[in-house]
Amino acid sequence: MILELKNIQAFYGNLQVLKGVTIKINEGEIIALIGANGAGKTTTLMSVCGVVPPRFGEIYFMDKPIHNMSPDKIVALGISQVPEGRRIFPLLSVMENLDMGAFLRKDKAGIKQDLEYVFELFPVLAERRHQSGGTLSGGEQQMLAISRAIMARPKLLLLDEPSLGLAPLIVKQIFEIIRKFNTESGTTIFLVEQNANLALKTADRGYVMETGSITIQDTTKNLLKNEEVKKAYLGL
């Protein structure tokens, strides 16, 4: 098991957002976390990466407790994230953005290799390497945000709503590349999505979150057939 959330509870001030969330992720899997707006999906990811540390409960990354660590230490352990809303560095060029992704790394050769790899995954970024991040289209920005996270060569990649505000065709393309990256590199991926249909088709297993608690968990194959999920999240 690469990541384990044990009954975590997180608060913003007095407002409890996570009411005991337990999630287990095995190495090499793609896990999808789906749920309605405000369910607490982003907060779950923020707890994992230390920005909103859980008040109760434990988080283990490769059997190491990380619930009391600061965000930079957690990134150094090998968890990198694509934050909600992409958050690329607008004034830095594509190249510099990618370089920031490798901030903690010192192996020049490895960085170069990964750079070539992300340019292979997203050839459009190679074309726009000198353009400043803020002038990229939404889809390109999302590709840059994913590439930037890959540049850290993580063991676990956290993706928060990669489909946000993008056209269906681009979303489909991005999900295909996420899948491809997972099979090629073996990197574990924790995917948070509103777009339940695509997320469940991409992932291996899924969790459904409702107002701060996990209500259903299963393989995505079963989830896609589950009546409740169908009604509430797939709009069937």
Add this chain to the structure above:
Amino acid sequence: MREIIKSFTVSIWFMFLTFPIMVIKVNTIEKTIEWRWERLIFVGIGSFFLSFLWRYLITRKESGIKKAEAGEEIKQPLSQRFFEDRRLFFPALGGVIILTVTFPLFFSSYQTNIMTNALMYVMLGLGLNIVVGLAGLLDLGYVAFYAVGAYCYALLNYHFGIGFWAVLPIAAAMGALFGILLGFPVLRLRGDYLAIVTLGFGEMIRLILENWNKFSFGPSGIANIPRPTFFGYQFSFDHSFIYIYYLMISLTILTIFVVNRLQNSRIGRAWIALREDEIACQAMGIDIRKTKLTAFALGATWAGMVGVVFAAKTTFVNPASFTFMESAIILSLIVLGGMGSIIGVILGAFIFILLPEYLRAIEEYRMLVFGAAMVVMMVFRPQGLISNIRRTYEFRSSKKQ
């Protein structure tokens, strides 16, 4: 043609608006009204030309942006080409070096003194530039660290007789310490809130110095601070100005060197990431607390050192030298020169400090002129005179390129 009509309307408006103050003059003694019609013509022509120039520049700027958007290759700005062309840059650099080194030989000690002043602002600007230009933390209380340095020398010398050279590193350390002291409470603040708290911090230090009579001798300040010595040798009054000038040159070169190294280092990259997006910065594994504190500390260090030079140069310190106005000037020269660019800050400091000195005629309108210059700058060159030439990271990939 439309432009001309628009400018014409503007000038009519201006003539109308300024009519009461420019044309009518009431002579209160003789109780007559003077009509100065000729002035109306000047206002009309003047405003017409200014308005036309303004419009012309705006359209030029906008067409430039359109070109850039259309993906056309835009010419590199002159400044950038200048720095990249070594045949131009090195002779120019040599010229500047010769000029600065021989300056006191050709000019009076009064002129040298003004130059020293400008160099001090260069150093202050470079220090504040770390905090504002690189890390993007708006600090309006920077003068506090300047005061800390100056009082550090004044007090240590008064009580313990410690000399200039011994105090210089102490003041640098004190500056850094106060930087961290300011940094801790504002770690969570951004933008406007940060600006307000730092402004308060600057005023607080000044008020403490003003009111804590036992410690700082209050508003009357501390006098008879010794000028710096040269390996124990004390220069005469006139020569010491020249000495301080050379000293400032060396300190400025040191600052430029260190700031340049910092800019291209890991911590420099962390500052830039922090400036761009705090949340993303955290996601990159950058410790934002440490990054902010080092920015405040390393920025304040230089102000501490300049403070010592200031105290030694004027031989007198009092709280009145460290008002908010100083912080505002330092910040303005950075904005004018170009935030985040070393050359820009140097240029900004020289323009900002030397121009008013040599244009005594406009002294009364100094602030007015600066205000107007700032507005014009913000419209036409929001990035400052010299835009930040960042090192672009170039990885050469073996397949493409």
